[in-house]
Amino acid sequence: MFFEKMPPKKKKKPDKAQRSIEALFRDNVTSNTKENYGVTREERGAGGSAEITSDSRSSGKPAEQQQQVKKDQRKCHNNWSKIWPWLSYEGGKMFCLECKKIWKTNSFTVGCQTFKTSSMVRHEAITDHQSAIQSPQLQKHMEVVMKNTQLEED
Numbered sequence: 001m002f003f004e005k006m007p008p009k010k011k012k013k014p015d016k017a018q019r020s021i022e023a024l025f026r027d028n029v030t031s032n033t034k035e036n037y038g039v040t041r042e043e044r045g046a047g048g049s050a051e052i053t054s055d056s057r058s059s060g061k062p063a064e065q066q067q068q069v070k071k072d073q074r075k076c077h078n079n080w081s082k083i084w085p086w087l088s089y090e091g092g093k094m095f096c097l098e099c100k101k102i103w104k105t106n107s108f109t110v111g112c113q114t115f116k117t118s119s120m121v122r123h124e125a126i127t128d129h130q131s132a133i134q135s136p137q138l139q140k141h142m143e144v145v146m147k148n149t150q151l152e153e154d
Helices: 016-030 063-072 097-101 117-125 127-153
Strands: 087-090 093-096
Touching (some): 093 117
């Protein structure tokens, strides 16, 4: 058969960037010093109960508290309303004025609390928002068509 005569596939060699990433990962996994992780294997004990984070040695706070601080720092920025004119901020939530105007139901009509630019980018891409943006233009076009048909009938 044809398949029996084919040579075996060659293994691809990783490029330089991939090799350096693999080496970095390998170096981090094999080292167990307090300098790298903040806790040595001996301090963790056999159960490995101590939390290993590189940030715990620098700030002295547990990782859970650090995550809470990072989450609390997110907020709606003033310049976002210039980038996305449909965006409104009320009561700690972001809303889409265009979607609310035509009674669409999505995360920005109920109030979005994910203060990331990716949230607005994703919202702009959904069909609800696109139809809400086109709705006023379609209404104007419909009015013009209606006037033209009335003029033609007369």
